Amino acid sequence: MASPRPSTWATTAADAGTLNGQAFSAVENWAGNAGVDTFTLGHNVTGTVSGGAGNDLFNVNASITTTALSGGADDDSFVIANGAVLTGSLTGDAGSDTLNLSASATATDVALTASAADGYSGSATGIVTFTTIDVLMG
Numbered sequence: 001m002a003s004p005r006p007s008t009w010a011t012t013a014a015d016a017g018t019l020n021g022q023a024f025s026a027v028e029n030w031a032g033n034a035g036v037d038t039f040t041l042g043h044n045v046t047g048t049v050s051g052g053a054g055n056d057l058f059n060v061n062a063s064i065t066t067t068a069l070s071g072g073a074d075d076d077s078f079v080i081a082n083g084a085v086l087t088g089s090l091t092g093d094a095g096s097d098t099l100n101l102s103a104s105a106t107a108t109d110v111a112l113t114a115s116a117a118d119g120y121s122g123s124a125t126g127i128v129t130f131t132t133i134d135v136l137m138g
Contacts, residue, residue, distance in 0.1 A: 003094075004033040004034045004035035004054070005035055005054040006035050006037070006038070007019060007032055007033055007034070007035060007036075007037045008020055008037075008038045008040075009030055009037065009038065009039045009043075010039075010040040010042075010047075011040065011041050011042050011043035011045065011064075011086075011098045012043065013025070013131060014025075014043050014044040014045075014046070015027055015028050015029075015043075015044070015045060016035065016043070017043070017134070019100055021072040024071065024115065028045065028046040028047035029045075029047035029048050029049075029050075029051045029053060030045060030047075030048070030049045030050070030116070031048075031051065032050060032051045032052040032056055032072070033052055033053075033054070033066075034052055034054055034090075035054045036054045036055055036056065036057075037052065037054060037055045037056040037057070038052045038056070038057045038059070038082075039051070039056070039057070039059065039069075040043070040059045040061060041058065041059065041060050041061065041062075041064050041066075041069075042061045042062040042064065044064050044065045044066065044095050045065060045066045045071055046066070046067070046069050046094040047066070048066065048067050048068045048069075048070060049066055049068070049069050049070070050069075050070040050072055051070065051071050051072040051117045052072040052073070053072055053073040053074055053094075054072070054074050055074050055075045055076065055077075056071055056072065056074070056076045056077075057076070057077050057079070058076070058079065059079050059081070060078070060079065060080045060081060060086055061081045061084060062081065062084055062087040063067050063083075063084050063086075063087075063100070064085075064086060064087070064088075065087040065088060066082070066087075066088040066098050067089070068088055068089045068090070068134075069086070069088065069089070069090045069091070069113070069117055070091045070093060071091065071092045071093045071095070071097050072093050072094070073093065073094045073095060074094070074095040075095040075096045075097065075098075076092055076093070076095060076097045076098070077097070077098045077099055077100060078097070078098065078099050078100065078130075078133075079091075079100045079103070079132065080100065080101050080104070080126060080127065081100075081103050082102065082104055082105050083090070083104075083105070084126060085127075086126060086127045088126065088128060089128060089129050089131070090127060090129070090130040090133075091130070091131045091132055092118075092119055092130070092131070092133045092134065093118075093130040093132055094132075096134045096135065097119060097132060097133050097134050097135070097137050098120075098133070098134065098136075098137060099127075099130055099133045099135070099137070100127075100137040100138075101124060101125075101136070101138040102137050102138055103138060104126075104138065106125075107125075108124060108125045108138050109124065109125045110122060110124040110125075110136060110138070111124070114124045116132075118132045118134075119131070119132040119133045119134040120132075120133050120134070121128070121133075124136075125132070132137050134138070
């Protein structure tokens with residue numbers, strides 16, 4: 001059985017964007033498939049952005065508001081651009097998940113509030129809360 005093809009999502013306006021080059025609008029919840037999903041986020045998504053299974057990449061390129069970014073199964077990466085603020089929660093879920101804050105040009109504060117077998121929980125400069133993150137880069 002072939003694995004699902006990779007999906008590339010990008011915002012173009014609030015609740016609007018492209019999925020593999022096809023435009024859409026007025027979509028509040030974005031859900032990836034079992035393959036590798038890449039989300040490039042520079043506008044608000046009212047609901048949730050979920051990667052599903054597969055090694056997913058979330059690029060937060062501007063300050064956005066969303067209910068949640070959720071990695072799903074497998075190894076996911078969340079990359080926050082310099083100066084970007086994520087209002088909403090960020091969840092790595094299963095797998096080895098990375099929160100990459102290395103683009104920040106200023107000091108980044110991270111507060112860890114809990115740890116478990118599936119990763120850390122806490123908050124960081126520019127991010128309201130995160131859970132089940134295994135690797136922090138800054």
